[in-house]
Amino acid sequence: TPRVLSGSRREMSDIRFDGRVVIVTGSGAGLGRAYAIGFARRGAKVVVNDLGQASVRGEGKGDTRPASTVVEEIRAFGGEAVANFDSVVDGDKIVKTAIDTYGRVDVVVNNAGILRDVSFGKMTDHDWDLVYQVHLLGSKATTQAAWPYMRDQKYGRVIFVTSTAGIYGNFGQANYSAMKTALHGLSLTLSKEGQKRNILVNTLVPTSGSRMTESVMPKAMVDAMKPEYVAPLVWYLSSENNTETGQMYDAGGGFYAKTRWERSRGYLHPGSKVMSVEDVAENFSKIVDFTDPEYPKGGANIKKILENLGISGAGRRNPRGATAKTSAELEFPSDIESSAVFKQIRDGIATNVDLAKEVASKSNKNFQFCINGGSKPAYFLMDLKSSPPKCAYSANPFEGCDVSISLSDSDFMDMRNGKLDAMSAFMQGKLSIEGDLMAAQGFGEALTELRVSFDKAQSKL
Incomplete structure (x- = not known):
């Protein structure tokens, strides 16, 4: 039984979209209309997109009236909106309307959809392709066109709309179910790619009465399940208040839940x-x-698998700090990009000792990096066991390290810049590891946290 929450209640006016530009596809009626009007009432400038086809099967000539009518409704109460009549397959045109009219785009709600319901044995390629084009290709096209603007402004919110058919399957909807499931996979990946630039991406599973659900829900239920019961969750996930990304939520009839x-x-x-x-x-x-x-x-549970195969490297841990084969700690080399990253960490430790100790305490490991790409291999030590921690360079390998990691200079920089994660690099053969593989999984995060912490400390000086 769902919990009924009691106590203080935030007024809707607390969550605002002033200065934000929102695109809602398929917003000429139903759920999309409810989303668009609500965004506008809370201060957003809204691009109301709707192709205006009379049939939910994606058939018939486009009609400008649905989108235009919603725009008129918004303007009637003093809101700002502009209509767009392009197909979501031409998502770049929808985004161009936002940029040309308002100069930015902050939120994309991929709501547009059609149905071509038929049992799998009777489904034609045309039935499959139309649903693919509107749901998956259209959502991809619109989001991808908006992505560079969100990335540059370091802010964005994206909602992909899946369905119970996509999560659990439904007879006669193989095409629709496949595309809706794919949208959640797209959402999960984009949530990882966008997070560092404050682009949050989530998936919605709405249950509401609309033209698209008339064929699968009784009329009484269609009438009772109003879009207004779903819309508040969309507004919240699209707001600055939301910090969640890569998640899936159910909404309908006053019931809201997270699915995992x-x-x-x-x-x-x-x-x-x-x-x-x-x-x-x-x-x-x-x-x-x-x-x-x-x-x-x-x-799969990588930790379990590695330990089971006897390659966790746990026996190679050294309780003492690592040392170089030679006593000389040389000046950091200048012929590889990654050297500047380690130099920044070294200098940051020297000027922010307490901060460095705090970050290092979360790992308590020492890492050696053998970076290839310069005139000869370069060895860097990040010793998070010492107090204070230290970062050093040597022309020769360090001894007594918990983890020794070898990779190219370019791959290291890709990891530093968030373009490549450690496990993917390991699986692709771009990175080799000796020692404690479990500890190695966290070295990228440790590097990033040290660098970001020092940047923040420096900005306060």
Whole structure:
């Protein structure tokens, strides 16, 4: 049973969109209209996009009246809005309307959609392609056109709209279900790519009465499930107040909830023996047992797998600080870009000792980086065990390190700039690791936190 919240209630006027420009696709009626009007009432400048087709099957000549009518409604109460009649496949044209009219774009709600319901055996390529074009390609096109503006202004909110058919499946909607599921995958990836620039991306699973749900819901339910019950969650997720990204939310009829993946604890076969199909059969009840589930944020449990295969490197840890083979700590080299990153950390530690200790205490490991790409390999030590921590360069390898990591200068800079994560680099063979692999997973975050912390400290001087 859902919890009923009591106590103080924030007024809607507390959450505003003054100065923000919002695009809502498919906003000539139903849910999209409710979203657009609500954004405008809270101060947003709204691009009301609707192709104006009479049929939810994506058929018929476009009609400008739906979008124009919503714009008139908004202007009637003093709001700001402009109509756009392009197909979402031409998402760049929709974004151009926002830029030409208001000079920016802050929020994109990918609401437009059609249905071509038919059982899978009777579904034509045309049925499949039309749904793909509007739902998946259209959402991609509109969001991708807005992305550079959001990235440059370091602010953006994107909502992808999936459905219960996409999450759970529904008879006669193979095309629709496939595209709606794909949209959540797109949302998850963009949430990772956008987060460092304050572009937050989430997925909505709405349940509401509309032209598109008339075919799958009783009329009484269509009439009762008003779009106004869904819209408040869209407004919140699109606001500055929201800090969540990469999540999925249900909304409808006054019920709001967060949906997440669940995985069974599974069965881990001894690493020394390859599993046979008979072993699978024998342990299948363990594989499907959800008695004590996990809520994963990534793929297979890498830590379990590595430990099971006996390559966690736990035995290589050294309780003392690392030392170079030679006593000389040379001036940082100038022929590789990554040298400047380590130099910044070294200088930051010297001027922000207490801050460096605080960050280092979260890891308590020492890392050696062998960076290739200069005239010869360069060895950098980031020792988070010492007090205070230290960062040093040597022409020779350091000894006694918990983790030794080798990669190219360009790959290191991609990791530093958020274009490549450590696990992906490892899996792609761009990065090799000796020592404690579990500790290695966190070195990118440690580097980033030190650099960002020092930048903030410097800006206050």
